[in-house]
Amino acid sequence: MHAWLLPEAVEDLLPEEARRIEMLRRRLLDECERWGYRLVMPPLIEFVESLLGEADDDLDLATFKLVDQISGRTLALRADITPQVARIDAHLLNRQGVARLCYCGSVVRTRPADLFSTREPLQLGAELYGHAGLEADHEIIRLLARILELAGISSPLLDIGHVGIFRALTGGLALTHEIEEALYAALQAKDRPALAELTQDFPEPARTGLRMLPDFYGGAEVIRGAAACLPALPEIHRALGDLQRLAGELADLSLSFDLADLRGYHYHNGVVFAAYAGANAGPVALGGRYDGAAARFGRVRAATGFSLDLRLLARRFEAKEKAMAILAPWPEDEGLRKRIEALRAEGNIVLVALPGDVACRADCDRRLVRRGEEWIIEPFEGD
Amino acid sequence: MHAWLLPEAVEDLLPEEARRIEMLRRRLLDECERWGYRLVMPPLIEFVESLLGEADDDLDLATFKLVDQISGRTLALRADITPQVARIDAHLLNRQGVARLCYCGSVVRTRPADLFSTREPLQLGAELYGHAGLEADHEIIRLLARILELAGISSPLLDIGHVGIFRALTGGLALTHEIEEALYAALQAKDRPALAELTQDFPEPARTGLRMLPDFYGGAEVIRGAAACLPALPEIHRALGDLQRLAGELADLSLSFDLADLRGYHYHNGVVFAAYAGANAGPVALGGRYDGAAARFGRVRAATGFSLDLRLLARRFEAKEKAMAILAPWPEDEGLRKRIEALRAEGNIVLVALPGDVACRADCDRRLVRRGEEWIIEPFEGD
Numbered sequence: 001m002h003a004w005l006l007p008e009a010v011e012d013l014l015p016e017e018a019r020r021i022e023m024l025r026r027r028l029l030d031e032c033e034r035w036g037y038r039l040v041m042p043p044l045i046e047f048v049e050s051l052l053g054e055a056d057d058d059l060d061l062a063t064f065k066l067v068d069q070i071s072g073r074t075l076a077l078r079a080d081i082t083p084q085v086a087r088i089d090a091h092l093l094n095r096q097g098v099a100r101l102c103y104c105g106s107v108v109r110t111r112p113a114d115l116f117s118t119r120e121p122l123q124l125g126a127e128l129y130g131h132a133g134l135e136a137d138h139e140i141i142r143l144l145a146r147i148l149e150l151a152g153i154s155s156p157l158l159d160i161g162h163v164g165i166f167r168a169l170t171g172g173l174a175l176t177h178e179i180e181e182a183l184y185a186a187l188q189a190k191d192r193p194a195l196a197e198l199t200q201d202f203p204e205p206a207r208t209g210l211r212m213l214p215d216f217y218g219g220a221e222v223i224r225g226a227a228a229c230l231p232a233l234p235e236i237h238r239a240l241g242d243l244q245r246l247a248g249e250l251a252d253l254s255l256s257f258d259l260a261d262l263r264g265y266h267y268h269n270g271v272v273f274a275a276y277a278g279a280n281a282g283p284v285a286l287g288g289r290y291d292g293a294a295a296r297f298g299r300v301r302a303a304t305g306f307s308l309d310l311r312l313l314a315r316r317f318e319a320k321e322k323a324m325a326i327l328a329p330w331p332e333d334e335g336l337r338k339r340i341e342a343l344r345a346e347g348n349i350v351l352v353a354l355p356g357d358v359a360c361r362a363d364c365d366r367r368l369v370r371r372g373e374e375w376i377i378e379p380f381e382g383d
Numbered sequence: 384m385h386a387w388l389l390p391e392a393v394e395d396l397l398p399e400e401a402r403r404i405e406m407l408r409r410r411l412l413d414e415c416e417r418w419g420y421r422l423v424m425p426p427l428i429e430f431v432e433s434l435l436g437e438a439d440d441d442l443d444l445a446t447f448k449l450v451d452q453i454s455g456r457t458l459a460l461r462a463d464i465t466p467q468v469a470r471i472d473a474h475l476l477n478r479q480g481v482a483r484l485c486y487c488g489s490v491v492r493t494r495p496a497d498l499f500s501t502r503e504p505l506q507l508g509a510e511l512y513g514h515a516g517l518e519a520d521h522e523i524i525r526l527l528a529r530i531l532e533l534a535g536i537s538s539p540l541l542d543i544g545h546v547g548i549f550r551a552l553t554g555g556l557a558l559t560h561e562i563e564e565a566l567y568a569a570l571q572a573k574d575r576p577a578l579a580e581l582t583q584d585f586p587e588p589a590r591t592g593l594r595m596l597p598d599f600y601g602g603a604e605v606i607r608g609a610a611a612c613l614p615a616l617p618e619i620h621r622a623l624g625d626l627q628r629l630a631g632e633l634a635d636l637s638l639s640f641d642l643a644d645l646r647g648y649h650y651h652n653g654v655v656f657a658a659y660a661g662a663n664a665g666p667v668a669l670g671g672r673y674d675g676a677a678a679r680f681g682r683v684r685a686a687t688g689f690s691l692d693l694r695l696l697a698r699r700f701e702a703k704e705k706a707m708a709i710l711a712p713w714p715e716d717e718g719l720r721k722r723i724e725a726l727r728a729e730g731n732i733v734l735v736a737l738p739g740d741v742a743c744r745a746d747c748d749r750r751l752v753r754r755g756e757e758w759i760i761e762p763f764e765g766d
Binding site: 002004005006007008009010011012013014015018019021022026029031033034035036038039040041042043044045046047050064066068069070071073075077084087088090091092093095096097098100101105106108110111119120130131133135136139297298325330344347348349350351352354355356357358359360363 | 387388389390391392393394395396397398401402404405409412414416417418419421422423424425426427428429430433447449451452453454456458460467470471473474475476478479480481483484488489491493494502503513514516518519522680681708713727730731732733734735737738739740741742743746
């Protein structure tokens with residue numbers, strides 16, 4: 001086994017890709033700041049109780065555990081940043097009213113999500129706390145659309161769902177964790193036979209309602225269809241009203257609706273969404289409402305947000321080409337050193353030729369040469 | 384135990400500090416790019432054999448180990464990025480001639496270095512590969528001085544040593560690892576009694592030479608002093624010649640020399656240096672030559688570089704104050720939405736007032752108000 005081999009689904013980002021990611025990172029974080037989202041940087045490791053909620057088996061399995069030599073307790077290497085930002089909002093900022101926060105950092109997973117995924121996504125996201133009204137969902141979806149536009153995805157497909165409908169239908173059933181997981185999987189896969197089997201002993205209106213959910217997928221018309229067909233429960237009425245309002249307010253975006261999409265239903269409890277872009281089969285961003293998920297940090301707060309993998313996003317981002325460098329001879333005198341300093345201060349890349357290094361020529365299209373007392377820049381011509 | 388408590392020596396970076404770090408990060412990476420150093424982003428986890436060299440017990444103890452569920456092998460959570468960059472140079476770039484690389488990322492340590500340190504430094508560094516000549520040491524020290532200047536440390540004290548002298552004196556002795564560690568500790572601490580005891584059975588000229596090293600500390604005159612007093616071994620002659628040349632070429636910087644400073648001698652083997660800044664007791668940056676340290680990656684390369692903790696450095700960095708925001712009402716109409724978009728595109732922070740959120744006023748010094756058909760910006764006056 002060679003020392004230079006990396007583990008499966010773990011990669012270096014080499015100069016060209018690293019530069020593209022860095023440029024996109026700056027551009028997206030700057031936009032978040034201009035929308036009032038303030039940057040936070042939570043740590044890579046925390047006690048496992050802080051990072052993992054109660055019910056989220058998937059996140060637990062995805063999370064590397066470590067032993068803290070200082071306390072003897074179990075630490076986790078973060079596999080998701082959102083719970084950390086919720087903790088910061090709940091406890092550290094403890095701000096009255098609305099808090100807008102954003103972040104960008106690496107997370108590590110024990111296994112890749114699929115054959116093409118990395119185990120170390122670079123998670124960028126924005127979270128809006130303290131506003132239960134639909135305006136927060138609206139703002140977060142608009143911010144996501146803008147972020148994707150800045151990343152070169154001008155018309156993403158935004159697929160919107162509402163976990164409240166599923167919760168309203170299953171609320172009184174006292175389902176076991178296993179049944180809930182199976183229902184979730186059947187709905188995500190729109191697997192009607194499995195859904196029929198799972199719900200065969202369910203009382204009405206849960207049985208009929210759940211079996212119908214996979215049918216409601218498409219444009220804004222599915223909301224009206226669902227309102228006509230789904231059981232007339234007040235929570236369902238409210239959820240469909242929310243979706244209807246978003247469909248109207250966000251009509252300039254490419255929206256679709258999917259009432260069987262419960263993505264992240266473990267902690268989500270309102271409007272949820274996924275963004276898709278042309279070539280990528282999977283979503284490029286995920287988000288939704290998770291009111292009260294920070295209760296374990298001692299504060300119940302309304303919350304919504306999105307997150308995405310910047311490494312995935314950067315693959316389709318066309319960064320401005322790196323400028324070619326100016327080649328300077330090794331600066332024996334103070335005058336040349338000052339000249340190089342000034343050129344760099346103007347934003348130029350200046351490579352100093354180390355004695356014997358001929359390969360550096362490849363990165364340069366101009367060079368500094370002495371003409372009398374002056375150092376001038378001239379284009380490189382072949383010798 | 385509360386879920387919001389963080390492990391010892393692990394911290395969140397909240398908006399003000401996170402913003403300062405982000406601004407400094409960009410400024411320093413941009414400067415590295417202008418000197419021709421290209422950004423790379425190695426992963427947080429690697430196989431333990433890649434991350435850890437053979438002899439470095441300290442780094443081994445500082446490194447968290449994990450089990451890779453996919454391969455069953457031991458992974459390490461990186462505690463240092465330099466070996467990763469050396470691996471990239473040696474194997475992935477495989478570039479002929481000089482390669483200049485820079486990086487910025489978090490590292491995690493099992494224990495903090497001292498009471499005031501974090502276990503999660505944000506390591507930023509630059510590495511220069513493929514040039515054995517002193518010009519590389521010169522360039523790296525100048526780049527470090529410039530980086531520190533950009534971070535607000537205009538005249539750092541640069542303390543320079545040369546591991547070659549220690550290696551020349553101990554080269555023929557076949558010391559055990561334990562004795563070498565004890566010698567190292569005694570020299571670092573300038574503990575003359577311990578040094579006398581450790582070297583009492585050493586042959587000459589090692590005994591006298593090693594016992595003298597702590598005396599050679601101060602300005603450039605110590606180099607001449609050492610040349611007169613230390614054993615006339617060719618490696619020592621060469622090392623002192625290197626230091627003399629640096630003292631001349633870098634005379635505009637605040638330099639001191641310390642021949643007993645073997646910082647990082649585990650893998651260093653030439654000129655080494657540490658940068659100090661006023662208030663900080665410990666160094667703010669460390670670096671030096673480590674030719675051949677990447678041999679385990681299949682390529683022997685000349686190498687020198689430096690690294691620093693951006694979080695420590697940012698504490699003394701005065702970032703430009705965050706601009707105050709413009710408060711906008713919830714955009715019911717398309718005209719207002721376009722106006723907000725345009726203001727953000729000009730670089731303004733525009734906060735949209737979510738219904739009922741009065742706290743947002745604190746972040747704003749202007750607001751958008753309607754005058755007839757126009758949306759104009761006016762300063763906030765108390766209501």
